[in-house]
Amino acid sequence: MVVLSKIATNDRHGENSPYFDGWKAYDMNPYHPTKNRDGVIQMGLAENQLCFDLSEDWIRKNPKASICTAEGVDEFKNIAIFQDYHGLPEFRQAVASFMGRVRGGRVKFDPERIVMSGGATGANELIMFCLADPGDAFLVPSPYYPAFDRDLGWRTGVQIVPVHCDSSNGFLITKAALEAAYEKAQEDNINIKGLLIANPSNPLGTVLDRDTLKSLVSFVNEKNIHLVCDEIYAATLFSTPNFVSISEIMQEMEYCNPDLIHIVYSLSKDMGLPGFRVGIVYSYNDTVVSCGRKMSSFGLVSSQTQHLLAAMLSDEEFVGNYLEQSSKRLEKRHNAFTKGLAKAGITCLKSNAGLFVWMDLRRLLKEQTLEAEMALWRVIINEVKVNVSPGSSFHCSEPGWFRVCFANMDDETVEVALQRINAFVRQEKDGNNKAQGKRTKCLPKKLQLSFSFRRYDEGLMSPHIMSPHSPHVPLSPLVRART
Amino acid sequence: MQKRLHYLQDKLVMAIEIEQPSAHVGLSKVAVSDTHGEDSPYFAGWKAYDENPYDELSNPSGVIQMGLAENQVSFDLLEEYLEKHAEASSWGKGVSGFRENALFQDYHGLQSFRKAMASFMEQIRGGRAKFDSERVVLTAGATAANELLTFILADPGDALLVPTPYYPGFDRDLRWRTGVKIVPIHCHSSNNFQITPQALEAAYNDAEAMNIKVRGVLITNPSNPLGATIQRSTLEEILDFVTRKNIHLVSDEIYSGSVFSSSEFISVAEVLEARQYKDSERVHIVYSLSKDLGLPGFRVGTIYSYNDKVVTTARRMSSFTLISSQTQHLLASMLSDKKFTENYIKTNRERLRKRYEMIIEGLRSSGIECLKGNAGLFCWMNLSPLLQNQTREGELALWNPMLHEVKLNISPGSSCHCSEPGWFRVCFANMSEQTLQVALKRIQNFMEQIRERDGNLVISSQ
Numbered sequence: 039m040v041v042l043s044k045i046a047t048n049d050r051h052g053e054n055s056p057y058f059d060g061w062k063a064y065d066m067n068p069y070h071p072t073k074n075r076d077g078v079i080q081m082g083l084a085e086n087q088l089c090f091d092l093s094e095d096w097i098r099k100n101p102k103a104s105i106c107t108a109e110g111v112d113e114f115k116n117i118a119i120f121q122d123y124h125g126l127p128e129f130r131q132a133v134a135s136f137m138g139r140v141r142g143g144r145v146k147f148d149p150e151r152i153v154m155s156g157g158a159t160g161a162n163e164l165i166m167f168c169l170a171d172p173g174d175a176f177l178v179p180s181p182y183y184p185a186f187d188r189d190l191g192w193r194t195g196v197q198i199v200p201v202h203c204d205s206s207n208g209f210l211i212t213k214a215a216l217e218a219a220y221e222k223a224q225e226d227n228i229n230i231k232g233l234l235i236a237n238p239s240n241p242l243g244t245v246l247d248r249d250t251l252k253s254l255v256s257f258v259n260e261k262n263i264h265l266v267c268d269e270i271y272a273a274t275l276f277s278t279p280n281f282v283s284i285s286e287i288m289q290e291m292e293y294c295n296p297d298l299i300h301i302v303y304s305l306s307k308d309m310g311l312p313g314f315r316v317g318i319v320y321s322y323n324d325t326v327v328s329c330g331r332k333m334s335s336f337g338l339v340s341s342q343t344q345h346l347l348a349a350m351l352s353d354e355e356f357v358g359n360y361l362e363q364s365s366k367r368l369e370k371r372h373n374a375f376t377k378g379l380a381k382a383g384i385t386c387l388k389s390n391a392g393l394f395v396w397m398d399l400r401r402l403l404k405e406q407t408l409e410a411e412m413a414l415w416r417v418i419i420n421e422v423k424v425n426v427s428p429g430s431s432f433h434c435s436e437p438g439w440f441r442v443c444f445a446n447m448d449d450e451t452v453e454v455a456l457q458r459i460n461a462f463v464r465q466e467k468d469g470n471n472k473a474q475g476k477r478t479k480c481l482p483k484k485l486q487l488s489f490s491f492r493r494y495d496e497g498l499m500s501p502h503i504m505s506p507h508s509p510h511v512p513l514s515p516l517v518r519a520r521t
Numbered sequence: 522m523q524k525r526l527h528y529l530q531d532k533l534v535m536a537i538e539i540e541q542p543s544a545h546v547g548l549s550k551v552a553v554s555d556t557h558g559e560d561s562p563y564f565a566g567w568k569a570y571d572e573n574p575y576d577e578l579s580n581p582s583g584v585i586q587m588g589l590a591e592n593q594v595s596f597d598l599l600e601e602y603l604e605k606h607a608e609a610s611s612w613g614k615g616v617s618g619f620r621e622n623a624l625f626q627d628y629h630g631l632q633s634f635r636k637a638m639a640s641f642m643e644q645i646r647g648g649r650a651k652f653d654s655e656r657v658v659l660t661a662g663a664t665a666a667n668e669l670l671t672f673i674l675a676d677p678g679d680a681l682l683v684p685t686p687y688y689p690g691f692d693r694d695l696r697w698r699t700g701v702k703i704v705p706i707h708c709h710s711s712n713n714f715q716i717t718p719q720a721l722e723a724a725y726n727d728a729e730a731m732n733i734k735v736r737g738v739l740i741t742n743p744s745n746p747l748g749a750t751i752q753r754s755t756l757e758e759i760l761d762f763v764t765r766k767n768i769h770l771v772s773d774e775i776y777s778g779s780v781f782s783s784s785e786f787i788s789v790a791e792v793l794e795a796r797q798y799k800d801s802e803r804v805h806i807v808y809s810l811s812k813d814l815g816l817p818g819f820r821v822g823t824i825y826s827y828n829d830k831v832v833t834t835a836r837r838m839s840s841f842t843l844i845s846s847q848t849q850h851l852l853a854s855m856l857s858d859k860k861f862t863e864n865y866i867k868t869n870r871e872r873l874r875k876r877y878e879m880i881i882e883g884l885r886s887s888g889i890e891c892l893k894g895n896a897g898l899f900c901w902m903n904l905s906p907l908l909q910n911q912t913r914e915g916e917l918a919l920w921n922p923m924l925h926e927v928k929l930n931i932s933p934g935s936s937c938h939c940s941e942p943g944w945f946r947v948c949f950a951n952m953s954e955q956t957l958q959v960a961l962k963r964i965q966n967f968m969e970q971i972r973e974r975d976g977n978l979v980i981s982s983q
Contacts, residue, residue: 040767040803042830043736046673051837090620097619106603106851114603115596121662121817156661156842157626163841167698168552172677193672193698193838231547262547297547312626313846315661329552332559333698336665340845341818 050192056412057184057431064425071450079455082425084240084393085446086274086310088367092360093310096350103349105342113345120341123334125154129344132351133318137303139357140273145285147320153330155317156337158270158304162189162234164333165300165319168326169264170196170231176266177201177219177233179211181396181432181439183240190234199223199230202435205398209242209387211235213253220261232264232298233257238271238281241432241441242396243389245279251287255294266300273308273361276369277390288322296322305347307393308364314343368393368445371452375444378456382463386442393445397426400438402466411437422462424455556697562917563588563689563936570930577955585960588930590745590898591951592779592815594872598865599814602855618850625846628839630659634849637856638823642808644862645778650790652825658835659849661820663775663809665842667694667739670805670824673834674769675701675736681771682706682724682738684716686901686937686944688745695739704728704735707940710903713892714747716740716755721762737769737803738762743776743786746937746946747901748877748894750780753787760792760804769803778813778866780896781874793827801827810852812898813869819848873898873950876957880949883961887968898950902931905943907971916942927967929960 060082069077101107105114120126130149137147155161170176172195178186180200190196201219203209216233223230233254237246246254258265267284275281284301288294301320306312316339319330351357376386376395387396403410408430415428418440429439444452558564566588575583625631632654639652660666675681677700683691684706695703706724708714721738728735738759742751763770772789780786793801806825811817821844826832856862880900881891892901908915913935920933923945934944949957 040769040828041736042834043673043676043679045676046830046834051834053837085624087620087624090623093623094619108604111600111603114600115593118596118599118816118818119591119593121811121820156665157840160841167549169547169549171549171551174549188840193841231549264547306626311623313623315626315843315845323548325548325552329548329557332557332693335662335693336668336698337661337842338820340661340820340848342848342851343845346847 045193050188052185052188052192055184055431057427060415060419060425060427063419067423069423069451069454071454075454076423078419078423078425079451079458080425080446081442081444081455082427083446084307084443085312086307086364086368086393087446088371089310089360089364092356092363093350096353096356100349100353103346105345117341117345120344121338123154123331123338125152125339126341126344126348128348128352129339132348133316136351136357137272137318137320139354139361140308141281141283141286145283145289147285151320151322151327153319153321153327154334154337154339155319155330157306157312157315157317158268158302159185159189159317160315160337161302161304161317161319162186162266162268163192163194164330164337165266165302165321165326166190166194166196167333168329169266169300170194172196173229174231175199175223175228177216177223177230179203179215179235181209181241181429181434183236184427184431184433186234196231197228199228200433200435201233204434204436205387205439209239209244209396211246211250211254213257216254216257230261230263232266234266234268236268236270237284238269238274238391240271240392241394241427241429242387243392243394244387245275245281245391247279248282248287251282251284252291255284255287255291255299258298259293259295262295262298264298264300266302268302270302270304271307271392272303273364274368274393275391276365276372279390281391297325298323300326309360311347314347315339316343316347371444371449374449375442375452375456378452379459382456382460383467384459384463387439394441394443397440397442398438399440400436402463403438406437408437414438415440418462422458424458551698554697556693558689558692558697561689561692561936562920563932566920566924566930566932569924573928575928575956575959577953577959581959582928584924584928584930585956585963586930586951587948587960588932588946589951590812590946590948591817592812592869592873592898593951594876595815595865595869598861598868599816599855602858602861606854606858622846622850625849626843628659628836628843630657630844631846631849631853633857634844634853635659637853638808640859641856641862642777642825644859644866645813646786646788646791647783650788650794652790656825656827656832658824658826658832658839659844660822660824660839661842661844662817663773663807663811663822664690664694665820666807666809666822666824667691667771667773668697668699669835669838669842670771670807670831671695671699671701672838673831674771674805675699676734677701678733679736680704680728680733682721682728682735684708684714684720684740684744686714686746686934686939688741689932689936689938691739701736702733704731704733705938705940706738710892710941710944713749714744714901715752716759718758718762721759725766735766735768737771739771739773741773741775742789743774743780743896745776745897746899746932746934747892748897748899749892749901750786750896753792756787756789756792760789760796760800763803764800767803769805771805771807773807775807775809775812776897777808778869779873779898781870781877782895783870785895790825798827803828805831814865816852819852820844821848821852876949876954879954879957880947880961883958884964887961887965889964889968892944899946899948902945902947903943904945905941908943911942913942919943920945923967927963929963 064078064080067077069079101109104110130152134147134149155164175197178198299322303318305316385398427441570584570586573583575585635654635657639654642652680702683703706720804827808823810821824835932946
């Protein structure tokens with residue numbers, strides 16, 4: 039039997055995590071408003087589906103932006119042969135300008151520093167290849183996006199050292215926690231090369247305040263390590279406090295070594311275009327820009343897509359309206375959802391950004407343990423039939439929290455989800471012992487899903503395992519929903 | 522020491538650069554290495570072209586780019602298709618298909634696109650091999666595909682054996698971020714640079730002598746830079762070799778649609794089929810639309826593996842380098858149109874063949890011979906008779922005036938790791954026929970000058 043590499047045979051792709059069982063449950067039994075009202079509602083996917091009407095309208099009105107239409111085909115040849123890793127100049131311009139708009143014009147971005155990558159997934163991996171050697175580590179505040187384990191470490195060999203944050207202070211990152219994590223890593227002979235933060239945060243939906251950001255900058259300057267800021271949710275801000283980008287801090291701080299500062303960005307969340315694979319690395323370090331650009335050969339953005347987006351994002355009127363509308367609609371959806379949860383007696387961490395809420399179900403846990411959280415999660419998947427993401431999959435040190443996405447469905451589906459959650463909570467309150475007894479009898483110890491009509495075995499020729507980032511869109515109610 | 526930076530309103534400006542003992546303090550070893558390969562003459566020629574590009578009207582004395590293996594001979598066919606087929610441009614279901622497409626980030630790829638790719642690959646091979654769309658893994662270009670496969674098949678410090686001369690980009694694609702080495706399989710003009718079993722064994726032994734573990738052989742078929750297909754018997758020998766050593770075989774078939782005559786290309790897929798797929802789990806094919814369809818900007822690469830675990834793992838890894846769903850949709854439409862693809866393949870082949878004959882004839886009339894080729898977007902030109910020294914320096918001494926005086930950017934064989942100096946790769950499909958004629962005239966003049974100057978066809982090093 040011919041042998042594969044260690045990377046190919048280890049687990050760092052992350053797909054063996056129990057986290058994926060929620061997706062599988064959804065894939066096998068997806069909710070549909072008419073055809074499958076009992077199906078699982080997908081609330082584990084952080085997608086922004088609230089503003090497609092605006093993008094569609096723009097596309098209809100701008101046929102020249104597509105190289106396939108009669109109006110645009112004269113550009114076909116030039117675009118099709120363009121593979122320069124600098125990217126189309128107009129694309130870089132448009133992205134730099136868009137990034138500035140998202141930050142309220144408070145900072146300008148230099149198109150010469152824009153480096154492309156295969157989505158933010160590619161961007162995060164690329165920046166690690168530039169900054170760290172195999173075996174090195176990055177500090178990452180938890181709870182954090184589960185796929186960071188794969189993105190930062192699978193092929194790079196870089197490790198994540200979590201900086202645990204908990205509800206005692208609203209999950210804020212403290213200097214003490216950073217120092218503690220850094221010191222412990224030193225003791226364990228782990229070489230920390232940098233700190234990676236997501237701001238706005240996934241899964242918290244909160245933004246970092248100015249003082250915290252400044253203290254992070256001081257921290258990395260002190261230790262002479264890098265700071266990578268994943269600002270992929272920057273335009274999903276829907277309420278105060280304001281979003282402060284690291285780029286603004288750079289302008290304000292008297293002393294900050296720019297060679298340490300790098301931003302990761304993407305259009306997957308802010309513009310709802312995950313399929314287009316637009317990842318951006320923006321570094322203030324010239325060597326990283328140069329090296330990163332060469333590496334971008336491994337994940338360039340399709341020139342066809344660059345061409346379309348260059349036109350779309352440089353349409354200032356469209357961008358202004360889109361950002362405004364998106365923010366409004368997210369706020370409306372967030373409020374409707376959190377109010378509905380509140381009616382059921384469920385609170386969430388106070389948040390003002392993101393496509394999800396960080397739901398507090400600690401009081402529903404039998405005991406404050408990981409096992410109890412997983413047990414509750416299985417019930418939510420199997421009985422409430424809502425795919426939410428357990429806090430443990432985000433490496434949250436405190437059990438009982440769940441991330442629930444709310445922007446990837448229509449209003450009606452939100453209602454159904456809220457009704458189900460409400461009913462479940464009432465059932466928990468009313469028939470506690472009785473229900474518990476009943477449930478523990480039926481619940482298998484481990485989440486066993488039967489795969490009678492889907493081939494799951496990896497040994498077979500045609501694996502059907504879906505990535506968590508890839509809903510089986512044709513079955514999703516969202517395809518037929520209108521916004 | 523830190524650099525002081527002054528911020529202007531718009532830009533970051535480096536005010537004072539302070540010399541640092543280590544300019545790259547705090548970056549990775551990968552970042553500071555030069556394994557990206559951009560310091561090679563291969564890229565220096567490109568820079569010369571970028572600074573002074575030929576244009577028929579506005580810059581007729583500029584550098585003609587003959588170092589870029591692009592296929593520009595068949596765009597009219599693609600444009601015509603688009604003009605006649607609205608559905609390729611309208612997201613499928615009118616603009617409302619936009620949402621579905623924009624959301625689609627499944628690393629399996631659009632099923633319709635995978636099917637179309639598999640079917641296109643079959644058509645290129647004249648139906649002599651079957652491709653299962655479930656084994657097609659999509660990546661953003663063959664650059665990504667080759668790197669991704671290397672991550673899966675080899676550990677850092679291990680080696681892949683690659684026949685010389687080879688595509689200069691492999692140095693970066695196979696080695697840079699993976700930490701994997703390339704050990705060359707030396708090929709010589711004495712037998713038209715064909716890969717021999719002796720050369721395979723010698724390369725394997727070279728690696729062993731250096732204590733390096735060999736994980737596979739990577740061939741390019743048709744070959745870049747040779748512009749020639751690999752013979753069936755050679756493919757059989759290579760397959761036997763990798764089976765004996767229990768290692769992998771990667772066949773980069775990126776130029777498979779650019780063979781001038783369909784019957785002359787044998788894909789490793791056909792050889793496997795003839796063997797009823799025995800021992801096939803070690804074989805992986807890389808393909809792309811950058812050369813055959815002339816669409817390098819769209820970043821469409823694929824890995825086709827006969828190994829289930831490789832398919833699964835490659836698919837997971839492709840998350841770092843997925844193809845834009847917008848592009849998948851367009852190409853799914855185009856490539857599922859069998860009438861269109863059949864006509865395209867046939868016409869493209871014919872035009873490339875004509876172009877090839879034109880350049881060969883032009884070079885011959887200037888007294889220059891090329892390796893007999895039957896595929897690709899370039900010819901492998903032999904200028905070794907002109908070298909004063911049969912060395913790499915002698916070759917570069919010839920390349921320099923070619924670039925700066927004759928103003929032709931051609932690729933020196935040494936950048937392709939050719940073991941014999943004096944060979945050059947010359948691309949012919951990335952320009953109009955008129956431009957090719959201009960290039961041939963310049964070569965003719967150059968050769969006449971040499972004859973007049975030296976009388977005995979020798980270039981002196983300067």
